[in-house]
Amino acid sequence: SQTIHQWPATLVQPVGSPLSLECTVEGTSNPNLYWYRQAAGRGLQLLFYSVGIGQISSEVPQNLSASRPQDRQFILSSKKLLLSDSGFYLCAWRKAGGRYEQYFGPGTRLTVT
């Protein structure tokens, strides 16, 4: 069966510090991968998605970036965090193809102080 991991689970960082969040998927190959942010409230904002190694599509211009160095690894980064980067970050994967649902990881709670 497939499993998705995210770490860390929680993170408190000062403004201006760098960020690295990691997501890995087990039990599948060549998945589509996604990074979402859920701000206070409830809406989900798609930040990045990837259909393959080194292939990153950005949905929202901001000070975040994403990378996919390996088939089942997806990293979200920032060089300098802003207060507005606080939120709940969710990674998701999907089997490549037309009809499949996305499966979400447990999330990382980021607080920028």
Next chain:
Amino acid sequence: AQSVAQPEDQVKVAEGNPLTVKCTYSVSGNPYLFWYVQYPNRGLQFLLKYITGDNLVKGSYGFEAEFNKSQTSFHLKKPSALVSDSALYFCAVRDGPIYNQGGKLIFGQGTELSVKP
């Protein structure tokens, strides 16, 4: 453009009563529709999907959803609510045509379900 709407921010029901969480959509072409549930400080869990076939779709934890093409709706239902069903529920629709290999989803704003004992 594809879109999905959840008209109710909050739904309250008594335990044992039937529940309905509403979702309407707007798509070009055939809709691919999904329901997810989120418990506090957790990731979203997939409940069910409609791709094609029967209009009544059965999913996890006793939930089902009814696809209504004429009303462009995909309401989530459960015959008898449990206190443990209290959570945030999201409806989603696939963004774009099937050949869009990105498989992006558009999510509604969520509906908070509260089931009282």
